[in-house]
Each structure stands twice: as structure tokens, then as C-alpha cells.
Amino acid sequence: MYLFTIKTKPDVCIEVDTLIPEKLEGLKEKEVKNLTIREGKKEVKVEELFEVEEIEGVLTFKGKWLDRVKKIGFNMKKGEIYVDGDVGMYLGAFMKGGKIIVNGNVDRFAGMNMSGGEIEIVGSAGDYLGSAYRGDYGMKGGKIKVNGDAGNEVGIKMRGGEIIVKGKAGMFFGGMINGGLLRAYEAIRAGANMKSGTIVLERVEEVLPGFIYLGKDKFENEVYHVFEGDKAVKKSNGRLYVREIGENK
Amino acid sequence: MKLVLKNGIVFDPVNGINGEKMDIFINNGRIVSKIRFGAKEIDLKGKIVMPGGFDIHTHIAGGKENVGRIMRPEDSLKNLVPKKGNLRSGSGKSVLSVHITGYEYARMGYTTALAPATPPLMARHTHHELNEIPILDKALFPLFDGNWFIMDKIVEKDYDAIKNYVAWLLHATKGYAVKVVNPGGTEAWGWRREIESLDDEVPEFGVTPREILKSIISAIEELSLPHSLHLHCNNLGEPGNFETTIETIKLTSKFERKDRPLLHLTHLQFHCYAGDSWKNFESGVEEVAKIVKKHDVTIDTGNLMFGDTTTMTADGPMEYHLQLLTGRKWANKDVELETAPGITPIFYSSKSPVNAIQWAIGLEIALLIPTEKVMLTTDHPNGAPFTKYPEIIALLMSKKFREEMLSKVNASATKRTMLGSIDREYTLYEIAMVTRANQAMTAGFKDKGHLGEGAIADVAVYDLPADVDTRNYEDIIKAFSRAYLTIKRGEIVVKEGEVIKPVSGITRYLELDYDKWIEKEVNTYFRDYYTVSMQNYIVDVNEMRMCESVAIKERRCKSVPIHN
Numbered sequence: 069m070y071l072f073t074i075k076t077k078p079d080v081c082i083e084v085d086t087l088i089p090e091k092l093e094g095l096k097e098k099e100v101k102n103l104t105i106r107e108g109k110k111e112v113k114v115e116e117l118f119e120v121e122e123i124e125g126v127l128t129f130k131g132k133w134l135d136r137v138k139k140i141g142f143n144m145k146k147g148e149i150y151v152d153g154d155v156g157m158y159l160g161a162f163m164k165g166g167k168i169i170v171n172g173n174v175d176r177f178a179g180m181n182m183s184g185g186e187i188e189i190v191g192s193a194g195d196y197l198g199s200a201y202r203g204d205y206g207m208k209g210g211k212i213k214v215n216g217d218a219g220n221e222v223g224i225k226m227r228g229g230e231i232i233v234k235g236k237a238g239m240f241f242g243g244m245i246n247g248g249l250l251r252a253y254e255a256i257r258a259g260a261n262m263k264s265g266t267i268v269l270e271r272v273e274e275v276l277p278g279f280i281y282l283g284k285d286k287f288e289n290e291v292y293h294v295f296e297g298d299k300a301v302k303k304s305n306g307r308l309y310v311r312e313i314g315e316n317k
Numbered sequence: 318m319k320l321v322l323k324n325g326i327v328f329d330p331v332n333g334i335n336g337e338k339m340d341i342f343i344n345n346g347r348i349v350s351k352i353r354f355g356a357k358e359i360d361l362k363g364k365i366v367m368p369g370g371f372d373i374h375t376h377i378a379g380g381k382e383n384v385g386r387i388m389r390p391e392d393s394l395k396n397l398v399p400k401k402g403n404l405r406s407g408s409g410k411s412v413l414s415v416h417i418t419g420y421e422y423a424r425m426g427y428t429t430a431l432a433p434a435t436p437p438l439m440a441r442h443t444h445h446e447l448n449e450i451p452i453l454d455k456a457l458f459p460l461f462d463g464n465w466f467i468m469d470k471i472v473e474k475d476y477d478a479i480k481n482y483v484a485w486l487l488h489a490t491k492g493y494a495v496k497v498v499n500p501g502g503t504e505a506w507g508w509r510r511e512i513e514s515l516d517d518e519v520p521e522f523g524v525t526p527r528e529i530l531k532s533i534i535s536a537i538e539e540l541s542l543p544h545s546l547h548l549h550c551n552n553l554g555e556p557g558n559f560e561t562t563i564e565t566i567k568l569t570s571k572f573e574r575k576d577r578p579l580l581h582l583t584h585l586q587f588h589c590y591a592g593d594s595w596k597n598f599e600s601g602v603e604e605v606a607k608i609v610k611k612h613d614v615t616i617d618t619g620n621l622m623f624g625d626t627t628t629m630t631a632d633g634p635m636e637y638h639l640q641l642l643t644g645r646k647w648a649n650k651d652v653e654l655e656t657a658p659g660i661t662p663i664f665y666s667s668k669s670p671v672n673a674i675q676w677a678i679g680l681e682i683a684l685l686i687p688t689e690k691v692m693l694t695t696d697h698p699n700g701a702p703f704t705k706y707p708e709i710i711a712l713l714m715s716k717k718f719r720e721e722m723l724s725k726v727n728a729s730a731t732k733r734t735m736l737g738s739i740d741r742e743y744t745l746y747e748i749a750m751v752t753r754a755n756q757a758m759t760a761g762f763k764d765k766g767h768l769g770e771g772a773i774a775d776v777a778v779y780d781l782p783a784d785v786d787t788r789n790y791e792d793i794i795k796a797f798s799r800a801y802l803t804i805k806r807g808e809i810v811v812k813e814g815e816v817i818k819p820v821s822g823i824t825r826y827l828e829l830d831y832d833k834w835i836e837k838e839v840n841t842y843f844r845d846y847y848t849v850s851m852q853n854y855i856v857d858v859n860e861m862r863m864c865e866s867v868a869i870k871e872r873r874c875k876s877v878p879i880h881n
């Protein structure tokens with residue numbers, strides 16, 4: 069596959085949705101260099117912004133300014149991408165299959181509207197991790213794993229799939245979901261307006277008033293407090309598992 | 318620039334030219350009979366030549382289009398067009414931004430598009446948006462449906478005031494024709510009531526849709542406007558509404574024909590539904606087609622195609638009912654004293670029995686009604702984005718394509734419509750009729766939609782053999798999606814499907830005489846009800862970047878840009 073190393077600090081954000089495994093398959097180095105990507109509102113050739121090198125192993129992005137590169141793995145259906153560094157928005161958005169590993173942090177909307185495949189983030193994620201794009205339906209399938217923390221509005225309008233955050237998540241974790249599984253160590257106002265689906269948290273400061281306490285139950289062999297909600301939504305039967313409730317000491 | 322288009326096979330229905338090999342001469346933006354020397358020659362052997370495409374009904378600019386754009390960021394994301402050379406960037410699949418609207422139309426060989434539903438209060442905004450749409454020539458139709466002034470004057474039986482008001486409002490909005498949407502229905506809905514037939518009364522005013530229509534048609538005929546009433550009937554999208562449509566068409570028998578039809582029924586597909594609920598929903602096209610044949614009316618199809626789109630009409634109650642069915646986001650935009658458009662997104666699924674029947678009805682209309690009365694539209698973006706036209710052209714031309722589609726979509730399309738039993742296939746001549754000639758003639762653009770001497774040199778060339786085998790429908794779609802050449806007022810703007818010269822388009826409006834006393838009467842409405850003053854309401858000619866007026870007395874287009 070190919071290694072893309074960003075050359076200089078870009079003035080505006082770059083969008084690389086054309087550089088996904090299925091589109092690069094079978095292309096010669098020269099052809100890859102001539103593919104178009106977007107720099108702001110302009111279309112430019114790949115070689116103007118990236119060093120391109122054919123390598124053994126998976127499609128790789130490298131360099132200091134990847135945080136200005138958007139849409140890595142956008143709409144990807146198969147294959148694997150490895151990103152070495154912090155990346156910009158929309159990583160793996162609309163992803164349908166394959167795998168992305170990020171050795172760093174990701175900006176907002178990673179895994180947006182995803183329907184299949186896997187994303188693994190070694191660092192932390194920004195807001196809207198695995199959430200729906202503004203006005204759109206949410207994540208349908210696939211799996212997102214974050215080793216660090218995540219921002220606000222994780223998994224908004226999710227319908228299926230899995231999001232696992234090892235660290236803390238921000239506000240409205242799993243808001244408006246209708247299916248799927250979300251886990252985090254801690255989150256704020258989790259499950260607001262959820263209709264169905266499962267949220268598992270190690271601790272919260274408080275559970276939203278729309279949730280009814282069902283008692284204690286096991287989730288993957290661990291005992292949790294179980295709530296049903298959010299009763300602000302008609303016919304809701306979402307499950308919220310919480311191990312510990314109360315203010316941080 | 319002088320141009321000779323050599324050896325193309327020409328389809329020009331207005332002049333009765335049906336697939337003849339002939340040369341077209343262009344000088345100074347017009348079609349001429351001969352050029353002696355100094356012309357650039359272009360060889361079009363094996364290609365077909367038609368007048369530039371003409372769209373009589375497409376929502377490309379105005380208040381509700383902007384609400385659609387704001388409301389649907391996810392639609393923008395589906396089509397991102399980067400800046401390229403001298404072309405601007407843009408976005409949107411069903412609600413396109415202004416620049417790419419012009420580019421996409423031009424790439425299909427279209428050179429004119431009319432914005433058919435502008436709340437008068439939004440006319441200024443709409444003109445400014447039209448200014449920004451490149452290449453296309455344009456015009457806008459102000460809405461008269463829930464207009465307080467007209468309804469009051471109907472009660473007073475002051476028909477002279479109505480006539481003068483219509484003329485004044487066209488002047489004030491720099492409009493081109495009169496549009497009526499769900500007459501009385503939107504105002505009634507504002508009072509939590511529904512209009513279900515032509516004789517239901519609008520609360521507080523006490524007038525009926527029948528009275529509104531009759532008085533407006535009389536005014537239009539007395540003023541001799543170039544385009545007839547452009548009407549969106551009552552009960553759009555309701556099962557059983559074909560009866561209302563038939564009743565409405567029958568209204569025209571009370572009037573005398575002059576030199577053009579009396580009524581244009583727009584997006585007829587949404588008005589040909591039989592059955593009395595969504596369960597026994599079926600096609601009512603056969604009955605409507607019979608009545609259309611007998612009466613002096615024209616229609617555009619309003620074809621529905623499968624996929625995601627955004628609905629937007631000045632029919633507020635209809636959009637309200639639609640969002641109750643779909644449960645999706647919805648906006649309503651009340652325009653004081655005038656109308657109340659609604660906007661909501663929709664996904665038309667080929668698996669849904671209702672959507673499959675609607676899809677089939679749109680095609681039935683084009684295949685069962687005499688071609689000289691038919692115009693092809695999707696009521697962009699209501700039935701589908703205008704970018705679907707090539708597919709609809711292919712469906713009309715290819716029985717094989719229709720059969721393949723029928724085998725894929727919900728079986729109701731076969732069981733509850735006649736589409737499967739229709740063998741007819743459109744010829745290229747008929748395609749030229751429904752996509753340009755009929756549209757320009759019905760709209761009263763006498764210098765467009767044909768290639769006769771003196772016509773504006775808007776020409777489309779498609780890379781398609783004149784004797785194309787209709788079983789190869791993919792070729793038809795490809796050819797009509799990307800014109801080989803689009804010539805706009807004598808300039809080549811598209812070459813092999815790519816825009817090469819994004820020239821500005823010209824907005825056409827009417828120049829009308831009206832009695833000055835009407836201004837005083839109208840001003841009382843501004844003083845008592847409107848939140849703007851009359852002076853700030855009237856759109857000045859200087860607000861249109863490029864425009865040309867049609868003086869009504871002569872009934873002839875001057876076609877000279879009076880302001881540049």
C-alpha cells in the first residue's frame with residue numbers, strides 16, 4: 069500500500085476522502101500522486117501536499133500537521149488505514165467496513181454515521197464521536213474503541229453498533245439513541261431522550277429524572293444499578309447500567 | 318460570435334423539424350438563415366441538435382429554498398463541488414446552492430428555468446438569488462393564493478380592483494406570471510380549518526377556491542398575460558384528489574380561449590390520486606387524462622423518482638400533513654397576508670407501495686395525455702432533484718427500462734396503475750416537445766424553445782444517434798446527462814458535459830399598465846396590516862443584475878437587456 073506524509077503546514081483544512089484502500093487498490097505510484105484531494109474549496113493533486121511512497125503493509129498517514137487533515141477513511145468499505153499522529157475531523161465518517169487505527173487523538177465527528185467496520189483510537193476523541201451528522205440519522209453498526217477520553221454528544225441518534233470509551237465522556241452521552249451499546253468510565257446526562265439501546269457507565273454524578281430504577285443486575289458478570297428510560301420519550305425501554313452514583317469526592 | 322452547427326440531426330418541434338440533417342446558423346446571439354463568411358464551423362455528424370432545454374416549474378430560488386438549505390446540512394454533505402478554474406464551489410443534492418444550480422442545468426443542455434412560487438414579500442430576496450444563478454435565463458411567478466386583498470375584493474365583487482392589483486403586484490415583484498397554490502387552503506389552515514373542495518369557504522373571508530380561481534383567471538385573461546394561470550390545485554397528495562383536479566379543469570369551460578390555453582396545471586402527478594385512503598390508494602390518471610384532452614389546459618408532470626429529496630411548497634397545510642406521516646423535521650414560513658410555505662425532507666422508497674404508485678403515475682401522465690399538452694418536470698425538488706431528468710427521459714423512451722424498473726419496485730405499481738400495459742415509447746421529437754418546445758410556448762417565451770430564424774440562439778447538442786435503439790437506455794441517460802454542447806445566446810457555455818464559460822443569465826419580467834388609484838387602495842393594507850411599507854416592498858429594476866422586459870401591449874419580447 070502507500071504511505072502519505074504531509075509536507076508542510078496547510079493554510080486551510082485538507083479533505084482526503086479519495087484516499088481510501090478500495091480507491092488506491094491496483095494504482096501505480098504515479099497515478100496515486102495525481103489523484104485529487106481538496107484544499108479548502110480548491111481541488112489539488114495529492115503530490116502537492118503529501119510525499120507518496122509505496123510501502124509494505126497498510127495505507128498509512130504520517131506527519132506533524134495531520135490535525136488539519138479531514139475525512140480520513142471517509143466512506144471506506146474495506147481494507148485498513150493506520151494514522152500516526154493527531155488527526156482532524158470526520159475520521160471514518162460513513163465508514164461501512166475495514167479498520168482504522170489512530171496512534172493519537174481525533175477531532176470531532178470521528179465515526180459519524182458509521183454503519184460497519186472498526187475504529188481504534190489510542191488517544192482521546194473530540195465531540196460527536198460516532199454521532200449523527202447534523203440532521204441525519206445516526207450510527208447503524210460497527211465498533212469504535214477509544215483508550216482516552218471523549219468529548220460531548222457521543223453517539224447521538226445511534227441505532228446500532230458499539231462505542232467504548234475507556235476514560236471519561238462529556239455531556240449528553242448516548243443522547244436520542246434507539247439501539248446499540250455505549251460504554252464509558254463516566255459521563256454527564258447520559259441517555260437523554262434515549263428510546264432503546266444500552267449505556268454502561270462505571271460512575272455518574274446523577275441519573276436523569278426520566279429514568280426509573282429497576283434494581284441491581286449483572287452486565288458481563290459485573291453488578292450494576294439498572295435504570296430504564298428515558299421516559300421523556302414514548303414507549304422507551306432503554307437500559308442504563310451504572311456502578312456508582314454520587315458526587316466526586 | 319458567428320457560429321455554424323453543421324451536419325447535426327435537428328429536432329425542432331415548433332418549426333415541425335423532425336430529425337432532419339441541417340445546418341444551424343448563429344449570429345449575434347440569434348438564429349439566422351445564413352452566414353456568408355467569418356463563422357466558426359462545428360461538425361456535429363452523428364449528434365442530435367435541439368433548442369436549449371426549458372424548465373417551466375423548478376424551485377431554484379427564494380425563501381423556502383433557503384430554509385431547505387439551512388435545514389438540511391446532511392443534504393449539502395452528499396454533493397460537495399469544489400472550485401475549479403473560473404467555476405465557483407457549491408454544495409447540495411436536492412437543495413443545491415445557486416452557482417451549481419446553473420452549472421448542473423447547463424450540463425444537461427438546459428438554458429432557461431422559471432421559479433414558479435415566490436411569496437410577493439420574498440420577491441426581492443428571490444431576485445437577488447436568481448441574479449447569482451449563472452447561465453440560465455429566469456423569471457419568477459408571484460403567489461396569489463391566500464392574498465387578503467384579493468379575497469376582500471371578491472367579497473366586494475370589485476373585479477376591476479382585482480385586475481389592477483394583479484397588474485400592480487406583477488409590477489411590484491418584477492414577476493412574469495400568476496401562480497396560485499391550493500387556493501384558499503393555506504389561509505384556512507391558519508384558522509385551523511381545511512379546504513377539501515372547490516366550494517369550501519375560507520374562514521373570516523367567506524370566499525371559496527372556485528371564486529378565487531374564477532376571478533384570477535378573468536384578471537389574467539383581461540390583462541392578456543403571456544402565460545396562463547399557473548395552478549397547484551387543492552388537495553395535493555391526498556388519496557382521491559383526482560376529483561378535485563377534474564372539477565378544477567372544468568372551470569375553464571366558463572372562459573373563452575384566445576391565443577393560448579387558459580390554465581396550466583402544475584406537477585399533475587401529485588393531483589391524480591384515486592382511492593380514499595393510503596390502503597386503497599391507486600392511479601386516477603385515466604380519468605384526469607380524458608378531461609385534460611377535452612379542455613383547454615396544459616400540464617407539467619411533476620415526476621417522482623426514488624431516493625432522498627426535500628419537499629417545499631407554498632402549500633403549508635400539505636407539508637404539515639406530510640411531516641405527520643414521516644415524523645421528520647419540518648419548517649413553516651408564514652408570510653403575512655400572502656401565503657405560508659412549508660418544507661420537510663422525504664425519502665421515496667421503491668419498496669413502498671405508495672411511492673411506487675406515485676412513480677408510475679408520473680410516467681402514466683406523460684404517456685397517456687396528448688404530448689402537445691405535456692411538459693416534463695419533477696417539481697424540483699419535490700418529486701426528485703432536476704438532475705433526474707435524463708433518467709425520466711430514458712423511462713419515457715424505453716419500454717424495456719420501464720419493464721426492468723417495474724420488476725424491481727413494489728408490485729403495487731403494476732397492480733394499481735396502467736403503466737405496465739402501456740407500449741408507447743417517446744420519440745426524440747416528442748422529448749424535444751416536452752423538455753423545451755411546449756415549455757417555452759406555454760410560458761409565452763416566443764423567442765425561445767425553437768431554432769427558427771430570429772429565435773434566441775439557445776441550443777443543446779447531445780451525443781446520441783438519431784436512431785438510437787431504445788433498449789440501450791443507459792446511452793440515453795448518459796447523453797442527456799452531459800450535453801455535448803450547450804449554447805446560450807450564441808455562446809458555447811458547455812463542452813462535452815463540462816461548463817467552460819459561466820456567463821450570466823437574464824431575468825425576464827412583465828411591463829404592465831395599471832390604473833394608479835390601485836396604489837392608494839393597496840397602501841391601506843400596508844398601513845393597516847403589513848410590517849413593511851409599500852415603498853420598501855416594490856422591487857426596483859436596478860436590483861436585477863441582467864433583465865429584459867416584455868411589454869404586454871405588443872405581446873412581443875423586446876429581448877434587449879435594459880439594465881446590465
Ligand SMILES: [Zn+2]
Nearest residue numbers: 374433584696
Ligand atoms: Zn412546485
